[in-house]
Amino acid sequence: MSDIVATRPTPIEPRFWTGTPALDRASYEVDARHFDPTTLTDPASDFAATMRATYERVGLVHAVGTGITDHVAMRLVAKHVLDAEMPYRAGANPRGSIAPNVYEIGAPLSAWLHYHHEMAYVGTSTSAIAFTCRAALPGRGATFVADNVRATEAILETELGRKLAELGVCYRRDLTDREAFTGREPIGVYNHWQQSLETDDPEEAAQRAHDQGLSTDWGPDRLLRTRYYTSAFEYTPSVDRNLLYCSVADHYLWFDAWPLVEQLPPGQRPLWMTFGDDSDFTADELRTFVDVYDRFGTPIDWRVGDVAVIDNYRFAHGRPAIHLGPGEERELGVVLGGSFDRVGAVPGKW
Numbered sequence: 001m002s003d004i005v006a007t008r009p010t011p012i013e014p015r016f017w018t019g020t021p022a023l024d025r026a027s028y029e030v031d032a033r034h035f036d037p038t039t040l041t042d043p044a045s046d047f048a049a050t051m052r053a054t055y056e057r058v059g060l061v062h063a064v065g066t067g068i069t070d071h072v073a074m075r076l077v078a079k080h081v082l083d084a085e086m087p088y089r090a091g092a093n094p095r096g097s098i099a100p101n102v103y104e105i106g107a108p109l110s111a112w113l114h115y116h117h118e119m120a121y122v123g124t125s126t127s128a129i130a131f132t133c134r135a136a137l138p139g140r141g142a143t144f145v146a147d148n149v150r151a152t153e154a155i156l157e158t159e160l161g162r163k164l165a166e167l168g169v170c171y172r173r174d175l176t177d178r179e180a181f182t183g184r185e186p187i188g189v190y191n192h193w194q195q196s197l198e199t200d201d202p203e204e205a206a207q208r209a210h211d212q213g214l215s216t217d218w219g220p221d222r223l224l225r226t227r228y229y230t231s232a233f234e235y236t237p238s239v240d241r242n243l244l245y246c247s248v249a250d251h252y253l254w255f256d257a258w259p260l261v262e263q264l265p266p267g268q269r270p271l272w273m274t275f276g277d278d279s280d281f282t283a284d285e286l287r288t289f290v291d292v293y294d295r296f297g298t299p300i301d302w303r304v305g306d307v308a309v310i311d312n313y314r315f316a317h318g319r320p321a322i323h324l325g326p327g328e329e330r331e332l333g334v335v336l337g338g339s340f341d342r343v344g345a346v347p348g349k350w
């Protein structure tokens with residue numbers, strides 16, 4: 001890692017919004033109670049058509065009032081909008097499955113999750129992400145979405161935005177070896193390469209990382225160190241322009257409130273992001289990066305049965321830390337949309 005900071009850095013806690021939603025809820029909410037309840041999982045239903053039309057217009061749809069209580073049926077509702085599904089391969093988070101093609105969130109509830117675009121840090125990303133809600137904490141536990149068209153316009157007005165456009169970024173990830181942690185407390189572990197890359201063979205793991213556009217080298221204890229140089233922006237066909245496709249979620253400050261990692265200095269944390277010339281972000285630049293999404297945030301409040309589908313280009317998503325009381329439960333499932341190979345920014349499309 002570059003310029004190792006020896007001590008724990010000052011956490012940067014996101015605010016997620018201004019206190020006023022950036023989007024009018026009526027623009028993206030679809031109330032299933034206005035439709036025939038026997039047809040909600042039917043892709044030919046009026047409900048499905050309304051979900052698709054809402055998503056195409058806004059880049060976001062939140063279906064409420066479905067009365068559905070299991071992830072399997074909620075996934076079918078998400079599929080009204082998702083054109084295809086991709087597996088969560090080469091992903092950062094350690095995710096298991098909670099139903100076929102429905103993944104766990106893979107992050108501790110007690111950590112706040114900075115705004116991010118799903119899988120921006122690999123060459124094959126996803127066009128959309130859906131959440132299905134099986135257990136909720138009414139009034140809290142919201143996911144937030146940030147309007148990325150407005151965030152892009154705002155960051156391009158800053159020196160940080162100009163640097164990101166000119167230099168791009170480098171994502172560095174350290175993937176630990178599952179075997180090296182057998183019987184050991186997983187301090188500093190984010191994801192083992194066996195889990196992220198879905199193989200126990202180190203050669204196959206490196207090949208799968210290369211297939212994602214990453215360069216690799218092996219460190220002590222079979223630590224797989226990856227780097228990926230790419231644009232901080234991504235050409236977005238649906239709006240025919242380049243949008244921001246990068247956030248501090250892939251920087252070491254992702255772990256500022258992460259159990260078993262937060263106490264580590266940056267050089268020992270599993271993620272690090274720099275500009276594309278390997279120079280570090282300053283504290284001011286990181287703060288600006290967080291603020292630019294926070295200014296355009298909207299909370300998505302969850303009730304059991306809700307399904308939200310988020311265009312991964314047009315919105316970033318994240319959430320504050322959640323602390324459960326006795327007997328409380330909050331469970332969202334994740335369904336990824338179709339995959340696409342990143343092209344970065346396209347000249348003339350700013």
Ligand SMILES: [Fe+2]
Pocket residue numbers: 116118317
């Ligand atoms: Fe995410």
